[in-house]
Amino acid sequence: DVKVTQSSRYLVKRTGEKVFLECVQDMDHENMFWYRQDPGLGLRLIYFSYDVKMKEKGDIPEGYSVSREKKERFSLILESASTNQTSMYLCASSIPGPQYEQYFGPGTRLTVT
Amino acid sequence: RKEVEQDPGPFNVPEGATVAFNCTYSNSASQSFFWYRQDCRKEPKLLMSVYSSGNEDGRFTAQLNRASQYISLLIRDSKLSDSATYLCVVNPRAGNMLTFGGGTRLMVKP
Numbered sequence: 001d002v003k004v005t006q007s008s009r010y011l012v013k014r015t016g017e018k019v020f021l022e023c024v025q026d027m028d029h030e031n032m033f034w035y036r037q038d039p040g041l042g043l044r045l046i047y048f049s050y051d052v053k054m055k056e057k058g059d060i061p062e063g064y065s066v067s068r069e070k071k072e073r074f075s076l077i078l079e080s081a082s083t084n085q086t087s088m089y090l091c092a093s094s095i096p097g098p099q100y101e102q103y104f105g106p107g108t109r110l111t112v113t
Numbered sequence: 114r115k116e117v118e119q120d121p122g123p124f125n126v127p128e129g130a131t132v133a134f135n136c137t138y139s140n141s142a143s144q145s146f147f148w149y150r151q152d153c154r155k156e157p158k159l160l161m162s163v164y165s166s167g168n169e170d171g172r173f174t175a176q177l178n179r180a181s182q183y184i185s186l187l188i189r190d191s192k193l194s195d196s197a198t199y200l201c202v203v204n205p206r207a208g209n210m211l212t213f214g215g216g217t218r219l220m221v222k223p
Contacts, residue, residue: 040215042213045210045212050209090156104158
């Protein structure tokens with residue numbers, strides 16, 4: 001059974017803190033993605049990685065960075081958290097090719113106060 | 114204009130009803146199309162891919178109209194368990210990235 005796990009289901013951080021969100025997949029997928037989901041805006045792609053140490057910016061990369069040191073692990077970093085980064089963060093993975101299913105993790109609800 | 118647009122709903126239908134959702138996309142070069150389903154407080158999961166010739170999976174039928182740039186999802190004989198948000202998903206440009214619509218919420222009532 002395919003599995004994508006995220007380090008926390010709920011996280012509360014203060015403005016200005018550095019925040020790490022971790023995602024691990026056990027399917028040996030090359031592609032990994034970070035999205036945020038907000039009411040009325042749907043899922044928006046933050047960053048995409050197609051291989052270890054390789055990344056591409058998505059639609060809303062400002063204020064975020066990513067790290068992929070191992071194939072199974074993709075981290076999202078908020079260098080200095082702000083209240084407008086309060087959101088649901090979803091990680092996904094897939095094999096290469098847009099025609100293939102993306103498998104999502106359960107999400108991390110981040111609140112920045 | 115958003116790349117992928119959906120009516121957010123909610124669509125409130127009785128059990129057994131037939132319901133249809135449409136989704137429009139702005140990039141005529143889009144190549145891949147999907148419907149994902151997202152239950153309340155859960156992650157999205159693939160419901161079905163949408164092929165040019167249309168495709169059916171049990172009670173679910175998906176259609177693609179490239180000329181008018183929309184895709185549709187038809188659900189027949191609605192069940193209570195069909196209550197969810199349905200996300201229209203498009204690959205708008207070359208590469209692996211997908212664009213998600215805002216979702217259409219369906220509530221099936223007894």
